Amino acid sequence: MKTLLTITLTSLLTFNIAFAQTPEERGLEIAIESDKRDTGFADQLAEMLMTLRNAAGKESIRKVRVKTLEVSGDGDKSISIFDQPRDVKGTALLSYTHSTKPDDQWLFLPALKRVKRIASRNKSGPFMGSEFSFEDITSFEVDKYTYKYLRDEEVEGKATFVIEQFPTYQASGYTRRIVWVDQEIYQPLKVEFFDRKNSLLKTLTFHDYQQYLDQYWRADRQEMVNHQSKKSTTLLFNNYQFKTGLTDRDFDQNSLKRAR
Amino acid sequence: MRKISFCSLIGLLISQPVYADVSPIEISGSASLEFRYFPQDALSSEQSDSNFSFAIQPEFYQSWNGGKNSLLFTPFLRLDEHDSERTHADIRELLYETVSDNWELRAGIGKVFWGTTESQHLVDIINQTDLIENSDTEDKLGQPLINLALIRPIGTLDLFILPGFRERTFAGGDGRLRFIPAVDTGNPIYESSAEDKHVDWAVRWSQTLADWDIGISHFSGTSREPLFIANNDGSALIPVYNLIDQTGLDIQTYQGNWLLKLEAISRSGQGRRFSALITGFEYTFVGVFNSVIDVGWIAEYLFDDRKNNALTPFEDDYLIGTRITLNDAQSSEFLFGIIQDASSNSQSFNLEASHRIGQSWKIELESRWFSNINPNDIDFSFSRDDYIQFTLSKFF
Structure with a gap:
């Protein structure tokens, strides 16, 4: 009898807890799950081809190689090496991203062999003249946002959670983002960005997800459309590699100076 | 001496085991056509009011052993319409590099920036400054060097x-932008009996501590910056290269949109010991007026305790400048600055702008003006x- 009562009480409690979960808690839970599933890749190499398009459709190309080191409990470290356009070839950017405090960034200028620190409230600034800002391309960290689960919705035949995210870090260019998270792989399929005046600024869509090392999902293609300027950027990723053995030493200023 | 460093370079190369994963030689670089126009008549009648110039700087790079070993070669050539001195070639870099977990070794001809x-x-x-390239002193000649960097948790020690x-x-x-009378580079005077074969040394410790980047350095050897004496008939200036010891400190840190900077040196060997300092900030407004345009403000104070005896015109001066970055697909940028002498009306203005054309061309504008220069100042010429x-x- 006592056992039965305990079981009933427990299930009642569980039921209540599940029911009492607020949209905020539900949103956070999904974010934590996304983060958990993408943990443990150690390091990552990728080649990025960006195609910038202005309102008239005129195109411009950027080629960047990105090395990323996973840092547990903080934002990741990365070195981006610019290959094109040719006048910025050899320029490299070292970033120590942080969830809530400003990122540390150093830029290497090959002509002068100079490493310059960047005062990095520039999270909202455009990355290489594209429609992606720095905050759009840095690693996802749970602490970067507060969350609100909105609804379930289907996107191109896939079940998604629709979640509103509010940046917690300073100097974001956005008041909020709405993210459509694939319920199967816990990766975003679509993001809408709202500017500081809370009007829709940009839409980002993710295409052709591939799985690496039986765990990590990466989209081969991202499309960013700016609704206000009518400009757009396509981001193609190539040659993903994981767990290549990179260490902190590959992400210091000495390595930045010889980044190739 | 250059020959010796070449030999040791080749020796190092030969002593390396042959690795299978030698990367193909990467070739890149730039070629540029420059036109300068001087609206005012020159102080000396030999000098022209306009000048065309062409420069090319290719770069050859090859690495092996998973990028841990590499060889870099960067020759440079300039052809100048009027100034035969400015028509010059240099090896900017011919550098062998090998990298390990806690050290890096470079040997050959290289380029190093501190500050x-x-x-x-x-x-x-x-x-050494390749001053004939540009009076902003940012162009450098290749320097024969052996550099060992020891990378430790307490910082990087460069020897x-x-x-x-x-x-x-x-x-x-x-040429324009020259001293009057011109410098006779053919007959320099060296304090060292080894003349230009004196072996100099330098050491630098650098570390990043949270938001601070700090460097402390010491150099002992032939001064890169010469003093001048007039020749017998006063028709030319003879550079005098003393042996000096210079200790330097460089710091940068940031707080929000503020970037704070300091450089200070103390030098002995050219007359009495002296100190000089530059300190200032750069403040950036990101995305002005709801656009993607960044506007930065730069202010620096320059001090040299040699006062008016300083070789530099910057003995008690302010720089105020602005940097405008459009963040467009063509990476358009403008930089405008004024250097004002605190104790006189002398000013120099500097404007730089650049804009990419297509995928691989760039057009740049540069303009400098000098106003109310004190006839006693070194830059009166x-x-x-x-x-x-x-x-x-x-x-390319």
């Missing part, structure tokens, strides 16, 4: 042996050399 400030670079001393000295380049008689310059560059 944080924008108006002048006090601490930077490894390379340098610098076998061989490069003379500073100066505009010739036909330049007082009629205001200029506007266009450069069209192709990158």
Whole structure:
């Protein structure tokens, strides 16, 4: 009898807890799950081809190689090496991203062999003249946002959670983002960005997800459309590699100076 | 001495085991056509009011052993319409590099930059200035060197042996932006009996501590910056290269949109010991007026305790400048600065702008003006050399 009562009480409690979960808690839970599933890749190499398009459709190309080191409990470290356009070839950017405090960034200028620190409230600034800002391309960290689960919705035949995210870090260019998270792989399929005046600024869509090392999902293609300027950027990723053995030493200023 | 460093370089190369994963040679670089126009008549009648110039700087790079070993070769050539001194070639880099977990070794001819400030670079001393390229002192000649960097948790310790000295380049008689009388680079005077074969050394410790980047350095050897004496008939200036010891400190930190900078040196060997300092900030407004345009403000104070005896015109001066970055697909940028002498009306203005054309071309505008230059200041010779310059560059 006592056992039965305990079981009933427990299930009642569980039921209540599940029911009492607020949209905020539900949103956070999904974010934590996304983060958990993408943990443990150690390091990552990728080649990025960006195609910038202005309102008239005129195109411009950027080629960047990105090395990323996973840092547990903080934002990741990365070195981006610019290959094109040719006048910025050899320029490299070292970033120590942080969830809530400003990122540390150093830029290497090959002509002068100079490493310059960047005062990095520039999270909202455009990355290489594209429609992606720095905050759009840095690693996802749970602490970067507060969350609100909105609804379930289907996107191109896939079940998604629709979640509103509010940046917690300073100097974001956005008041909020709405993210459509694939319920199967816990990766975003679509993001809408709202500017500081809370009007829709940009839409980002993710295409052709591939799985690496039986765990990590990466989209081969991202499309960013700016609704206000009518400009757009396509981001193609190539040659993903994981767990290549990179260490902190590959992400210091000495390595930045010889980044190739 | 240059020959010796070449030999040791080749020796190092031969002693390396042959690795299978030798990367193909990467070739890149730039070629540029430059036009300068001087609106004012020159102080000397040999000098022209306009000048065309062409420069090319290819770069060859090869690595092996998973990028842990590499060889870099960067020759440079400039052809100048009027100034035979400015028509010159240099090996900017011919550098072998090998990298390990906690050390890096470089040998050959290389280029090293130390410092944080924008108006002048006090601490930077490894390379000689290729002054004939540009009066902003940012162009450097290749320096023979052996550099061992020890990378430890307490910071990076860079040790340098610098076998061989490069003379500073100066505009010739036909060139503008030159001293009056012109510098005779053929007969320099050295304090060291080894002349330009004196072996210099330098050491630098650098570390990043949270938001701070700090460097402390010491150099012992032939001064990159010469003193001058007039020749017998006063028709030319003879550069005098003393042996000096220079200790330097460079710091940068940031707080929000503020970037704070300091460079300070203390030097002995050229008369009495002296100190010089530059400190200032750069403040950036990101995305002004709800656009993607960034506007930065730069302010620096320059001090040299030699006062008016300083070789530099910057003994008690302010720089105020602005940097506008459009963040467009063409990476358009503008930089405008004024350096004002605190104790006189003398000013120099500097404007730089650049804009990419297509995927591999760039057009640049540069203009400098000098106003109310004190006849006792070292840069009085330049007082009629205001200029506007266009450069069209192709990158490959």
